[in-house]
Structures are given as C-alpha cells and as structure tokens.
Amino acid sequence: MSRLVVVSNRLADPRKPAAGGLAVALGETLKRTGGVWFGWSGKVVEDGTPGEGALHVSQAGSVTLAELDLCAEDHDAYYRGYANGVLWPVFHYRLDLAHFESGHLGGYRRVNQLFARKLMALLKPDDLIWIHDYHLIPLAAELRAMGCGNRIGFFLHIPLPPQQILAAIPSHEWLMRALFAYDLVGFQTEADLLHFSHYVKAEATAETVGVSQFRAFNSTVQAKAFPIGIDVEDFQRLGCAREARETFETTRKEYSRRRLLIGVDRLDYSKGLPHRIRAFRELLQQYPENRHSATLLQVASPSREDVDAYADIQRELESLCGSINGDYGDFEWMPIRYMHRTVARKRLPGLYRACAVALVTPLRDGMNLVAKEFVAAQDEEDPGVLVLSRFAGAAEQMKEALLVNPYDTHGTAQAIQHALQMPLEERKERHAALLARIREFDVHWWCRSFLQTLEQSRSEA
Structure with missing residues (x-):
C-alpha cells in the first residue's frame, strides 16, 4: 500500500x-x-x-x-x-x-x-x-x-x-x-x-x-x-482495567437501591439534552413507580463555552435539572445527577456497565459512538437497554435499540419505561444482535x- x-x-x-x-x-x-x-x-x-x-x-x-x-x-x-x-x-x-x-x-x-x-x-x-x-x-x-x-x-x-x-x-x-x-x-x-x-x-x-x-x-x-x-475489543479490554472496575463497583454500591440511566454527551445543542431531561420528567409524572427507583446520571462535557448558544443551553439544562430535583427529590433520592465535566475515558466502560438504560437522544448526529460503546461495555448475561434517537447516524445500523423521536417527549418517556421493564430474555436478544453488528462493522x-x-x-x- x-x-x-x-x-x-x-x-x-x-x-x-x-x-x-x-x-x-x-x-x-x-x-x-x-x-x-x-x-x-x-x-x-x-x-x-x-x-x-x-x-x-x-x-x-x-x-x-x-x-x-x-x-x-x-x-x-x-x-x-x-x-x-x-x-x-x-x-x-x-x-x-x-x-x-x-x-x-x-x-x-x-x-x-x-x-x-x-x-x-x-x-x-x-x-x-x-x-x-x-x-x-x-x-x-x-x-x-x-x-x-x-x-x-x-x-x-x-x-x-x-x-x-x-x-x-x-x-x-x-x-x-x-x-x-x-x-x-x-x-x-x-x-x-x-x-x-x-x-x-x-x-x-x-x-x-x-x-x-x-x-x-x-x-x-x-x-x-x-x-x-469503535474498536470493540479495545473498549472491552478497557472495561477490564482497574479504573473501569473501580468505577463499576463504586457506582453499583452507591446506587444499590436505584435503577440507573446514563447519558454522556458534549454540551452541544445538537445533542437534545433539554428534550431528554423533559422526557425524564414525563417518565416520573406518568409512571410514578419510578420515583425513588430510577436515577439519571447525565454527563455533559464542556464545549465551546465562549459561544452564546452553548451558554444558553447550559443555563437551560441546569434550570431543568434543578427544577426536577426540586419537584421530585428528597433527602434520600435525587432524580438527576448532573455533571458538567468530562469523565475520563478509562472510567466510562465501568460507568456504562453499571447502568440499566442508556439515553442517546440527539436531535441530529453524524454517528454517535456512545451508543456503540454502551453496547460493548454491557454484561452479556444481564445487559442494559439502549434508547436511541432515530436522528443519530447509528440508528441505521442499530435497529434493535429502542428508537425514539427526541422531539416527542411522551413517546420518549414511554420508550424509557419499556426499557426499564424489559424482560431479561428480550434484553439479551437485542444486545446480542447489536454487539454482533458493531463487532462486524468496527x-x-x-x-x-x-x-x-x-x-x-x-x-x-
């Protein structure tokens, strides 16, 4: 060559x-x-x-x-x-x-x-x-x-x-x-x-x-x-390393009484973060059994903070998270844990593995590799569920995910509820198909x- x-x-x-x-x-x-x-x-x-x-x-x-x-x-x-x-x-x-x-x-x-x-x-x-x-x-x-x-x-x-x-x-x-x-x-x-x-x-x-x-x-x-x-084998090796295992164990211990949902994104208007937070509020409103049970971990990495549009979305996101935590949270349970910082890549596999549902719901995205990393990080015997925007490029390949329209707040909340209640056998079938495809097209x-x-x-x- x-x-x-x-x-x-x-x-x-x-x-x-x-x-x-x-x-x-x-x-x-x-x-x-x-x-x-x-x-x-x-x-x-x-x-x-x-x-x-x-x-x-x-x-x-x-x-x-x-x-x-x-x-x-x-x-x-x-x-x-x-x-x-x-x-x-x-x-x-x-x-x-x-x-x-x-x-x-x-x-x-x-x-x-x-x-x-x-x-x-x-x-x-x-x-x-x-x-x-x-x-x-x-x-x-x-x-x-x-x-x-x-x-x-x-x-x-x-x-x-x-x-x-x-x-x-x-x-x-x-x-x-x-x-x-x-x-x-x-x-x-x-x-x-x-x-x-x-x-x-x-x-x-x-x-x-x-x-x-x-x-x-x-x-x-x-x-x-x-x-x-993504490099599936490399990401799974990363998941076996000390930092990822520590993150997994710490997260599972800290949230032992909760079902965890995870979102990991750059703070960008294309990622649909306010829409996602509103859908989570809808989940708590329409399906009250998730109160004191489900917790959303939302990581929003800093991005172009000197641009007005990014500062606006940061303020909106912080306001939404604060409002939901104020309306629904108490001394024992906070619905949303919002982190405006970057999580080290070596810890991400452990974080993904500890979560029951991943919310990857951009308004528009070229591909979105978080969706593929979440699948690669899962325990094949007890995998989590991927809720994926139909407007992410990954949706063309990852049909076994629960595909949603992020503009449809009620529909997204329904899909999250489906993910949280999905039987083990269905989760394993969907995950196996997704993992096979991201391995083939790595x-x-x-x-x-x-x-x-x-x-x-x-x-x-």
Whole structure:
C-alpha cells in the first residue's frame, strides 16, 4: 500500500490509547506505511500574520506528525467563524443558529490554502491522502490548484443535510463543487449519501456515471456511506482495567437501591439534552413507580463555552435539572445527577456497565459512538437497554435499540419505561444482535473499507 497521509483539523498521537478508537485505527495504517498525520497544532499565535503559520514536524515512531500553528485572526475566521459558526449549525439542521453575515468565508478558504501549501512540501507522488471533516472541505481543490495529482479521499464525520438546507449557505455552490476535487467522498449514513445525490443532481445537474459515481464540473467523484465504528475489543479490554472496575463497583454500591440511566454527551445543542431531561420528567409524572427507583446520571462535557448558544443551553439544562430535583427529590433520592465535566475515558466502560438504560437522544448526529460503546461495555448475561434517537447516524445500523423521536417527549418517556421493564430474555436478544453488528462493522472495518475503495479508485483511474 502507498504511504498514507491523514489530514484533520486536530491530530492525535497514535501512540496514546487515550486518543480514542479513531487515532488507533488510523495509527495502525500510518505506522504500517510510515505515514504522515497533518493538522492544526492547537496553538494560536496572537500576533501572527493571516495566511501564515509555523509548521512543526516530529516523529512518533514510524509516523510523522506535522502540526501547523494558526494566527488569532485565521483561527477566529476559519474555526470559530465559518466551520463552527456556519457549517456546524447548518449541517445539524440549525439554520437559526448560523451566522451567515459574519464574513468568515475568506478566512476559511485562506486557512485551507495554508494547509495545502504546507502539506504540498511533505507529499510524495504516490501518497494516498485522506482528509477529514467539515473544517477542510475545500482542501483537495486547493491542492489540485497547486498541481497535486495524488488520490485524495474525504470523510465527513457530521451529517449532510438535505438540498434545501444546504442551499441556504451563501456560496454553497463553491463549497459543494469543492467535493468534486476528491476521488472518493465518504459519509456516515445512506441518508447522507442520498442528500448528496439529490443536491448534486438538482443544483449541479450531475450525472450518475457508475455505481455511486457522479460527474459534474468536468470531474467525477465516487461517493459512498462508510459508517464509522469503535474498536470493540479495545473498549472491552478497557472495561477490564482497574479504573473501569473501580468505577463499576463504586457506582453499583452507591446506587444499590436505584435503577440507573446514563447519558454522556458534549454540551452541544445538537445533542437534545433539554428534550431528554423533559422526557425524564414525563417518565416520573406518568409512571410514578419510578420515583425513588430510577436515577439519571447525565454527563455533559464542556464545549465551546465562549459561544452564546452553548451558554444558553447550559443555563437551560441546569434550570431543568434543578427544577426536577426540586419537584421530585428528597433527602434520600435525587432524580438527576448532573455533571458538567468530562469523565475520563478509562472510567466510562465501568460507568456504562453499571447502568440499566442508556439515553442517546440527539436531535441530529453524524454517528454517535456512545451508543456503540454502551453496547460493548454491557454484561452479556444481564445487559442494559439502549434508547436511541432515530436522528443519530447509528440508528441505521442499530435497529434493535429502542428508537425514539427526541422531539416527542411522551413517546420518549414511554420508550424509557419499556426499557426499564424489559424482560431479561428480550434484553439479551437485542444486545446480542447489536454487539454482533458493531463487532462486524468496527472502526478497523471502516478504515480498511474506505482505504480499499480509495485505492481501487486509483487503479480504475
């Protein structure tokens, strides 16, 4: 196989397991090919020049890490302004939160040009380039403009919205045209792929010229769904380690008289946290037998707290939790234990295993790997139940979960009640089917399938 070059907004050291399954999966191929991982260093230079940045190259074993500094102006325009102020809300169907008037598109393109210039100096003619996520959509087009002839693939980790929503983005034609500079574009779900197909046919009069191939703008791109997974074996090994076992035992002991429900999310408006809390209130109202019996452990990791929309949702969430605890709680029982902090990854398997129900109810999500981690962490002889939003990408694969509409408060509360009352045999059947599927389509399958398809596009070309 050719040398792999991975490009992402941020990069992780593949030698560190705490980096998560994606870093491990990509790290294996990078190590095997002596590859390069290229991305922003995380450093913001306050007095730097826009369009410029120092590149720091180091070795992590056989893998080359190339980290690029950004000046404050570029970071604000590219990352905060356009990527997270326009693309993130629109791609999660929240046109009301997008700042179209901000004028950050120039900075977004300028940083992608900077990435391209710095990356070109590191490339070899036969390298296979894999670019990740919405921050870097136009990167291949900038590389092509500089004469790059390598095979280039792109994977979108977040949802792709329907044509009518995409078309609300000023300069959406330029953005989507940039995808035709790639040889392969990967999406999380078949629904995302369908949205891409509808857009390019309606807006760019694209032709279908082969299996999952589209031609427009004098270019042909292959587009397919590659649902990302987790490293099941690695996560289960993590569950056997001391920290996870301690967390399991402590949690079970502390809540020995309760049925535990768990939610683990970033504090983000796409996660549907207020809707989930309202559904839990509905559960306590409509099914009073759960009072003094069920406790919701809700972890909401801090995220972009300097943005107004995130501060608003934090205040709303804290108010809702406080209201429910005030209305229903007493000295012996608190309905919701809310934690606005990050839980160490090494403790998560133990926390999941101690819980009877997981609530994974985003309003929109590209995939959501918490759903898969919860399944992997369960005791196969007495597994918990997954309540999953139909609007999470994971719902396409995880049909044996209890699928809910998170906007339907009453329906979600009914599904939670079903989960809490589900007989053991049904729980085991559903869990076995879910576990088998996440084992088959794990993160290594995802990595291997994408790169094999990209390599095949090379041979066909």
